[in-house]
Amino acid sequence: MRASAYPLIDADEAATLVLERTSVLGIERVKLADSVGRVLAEDLVAEAPLPPFRSSAVDGYAIRAADAGTTLRVLGESAAGRPFEGTVSAGTAARILTGGVVPDGADTVVMVEDTRLDGSRLKVPTDLSAGANFHKVGDDLRVGDRILAAGTLLGAAEIGIAAATGRAELPVRRRPRVALMSTGDELVEVGKAARPGQIPDSNRWALLAALREAGAEVEVLGIAPDEPEALRRLVVDALARTDALVTSGGVSVGTHDLVKPLLESLGTVHVGRVKLKPGKPFTFATLDGGRVAFGLPGFPVSSLVTFEVFVRPALRKMQGFSRLHRPTLPVRLGYDARPTAERTEYQRVTLRRDGQELVAETTGSQSSSRLMSLAGAHALVRVPAGDELLQKGSIVEAMILSLP
Ligand code: AMP
Ligand code: MG
Secondary structure (H helix, E strand, O other): OOOOOOOEEEHHHHHHHHHHOOOOOOEEEEEHHHOOOOEEOOOEEOOOOEOOOOEEOOOEEEEOHHHOOOEEEEEEEEEOOEOOOOOOOOOEEEEEOOOOEOOOOOOEEEEHHHOEEEOOEEEOOOOOOOOOOEEOOOOOEOOOOEEEOOOOEOOHHHHHHHHHOOOOEEEEEOOOEEEEEEEOOOEEOOOOOOOOOOEEOHHHHHHHHHHHHOOOEEEEEEEEOOOHHHHHHHHHHHHOOOOEEEEEOOOOOOOOOOHHHHHHHHEEEEEOEEEEEOOOOOEEEEEHHHEEEEEEOOOHHHHHHHHHHHHHHHHHHHOOOOOOOOOEEEEEEOOOEOOEOOEEEEEEEEEEEEOOEEEEEEOOOOOOOOHHHOOOOOEEEEEOOOOOOEOOOOEEEEEEOOOO
16 A cells, blocks of 8 residues: 555535536537437527417407496307407407417407307306406517526426427537446456456446436446556547546555556546545546546445535536536434544435424445445435534435435
8 A cells, every 4th residue: 555645635625626627518409309308508588479379268258348248249269270360349259269369359258157158149247357268478478588597407398398489409518428437357247257356347337327317428438457558548549539537446545546547647636535435535637628537436335425426516517507416405313423533424314204304314334335325315414524423313414316
């Protein structure tokens, strides 16, 4: 073992540094069918009012409110998509169906169940007010209204409103292209028989899932042996095609830990050690061409926790998301939490509702090799560095992964 040359950086400081060095990616236009899960790159502004015409909200009759309590002559019908061409004047009505255009001259719609029809004679109630039962032009959107802000995640409702305003394509940020590599002589492909001392390359699959969930397109480079030249070849070949490199393993101070020297030879290492548990050896570098590289620790929990703290927000920044971080909520500790001196700790917890509060229960041993501490966890509870026990009942901040 050798002493690390890298200063121990505060976890928040390291997170800020990562984001400062990560750039937003370019814009591409995609068809609505391909837009779900993408991030809108420009504000969407209404160029036409919505609805574009006075549109009936019910089945009934378009009339003039001044004709309340009288008997009217029905002139014709305005169905959805088939407007009535004439004008409703005093003493007349037009039958109207939901979504139909309210004809000129009419100022209100009376519901069919409030009327009585006798041949072509329509009896309307006495209590009518103008403007009832139809949507006015621009009720939902007026010309110039901002429909969606740049940085919005496109989901069902957002795509629906874009479609309603006639957009067939949307400008979105390019997805980050990420090269993913596992390092370690002990690793074997999942599904292949392990020789003594070998373990399956499980981080690849966990990180592949995490990357995709965060919006990345992933190129899996596979397993690199603990051999500097092999490592370099695998990475250099892939770099031309990627925006980011994510590696696992090989960042601590053991003699087989080759990722930091590799990143130093390819660019600049900005973070080499962090006051974070798990995840102290987390490494961040910038490479030529605006690329970023994340050297995640090999322990399965460490790699996923540092992914959450550093990589996911960076991938979201690349995609232009307006919100980079997972939501946080104050929660009440359901157990005594022992802090770590000098290091911010993210403890894995499940959450349960207790009245108005959320109570956090530990997922058990918080060993950084024990992925069972993260499987099924609802949140990462942030335990500030310290020496004093954080007692059960204390309020702490939780990064929410999912709610119970
Ligand atoms: P390292 O950071 O390379 O020193 O690895 C720390 C620990 O994580 C060791 O016990 C490794 O065997 C384990 N580890 C490293 N890479 C992986 C991986 N891809 N999948 C599962 N465990 C790993
Ligand atoms: Mg290793």
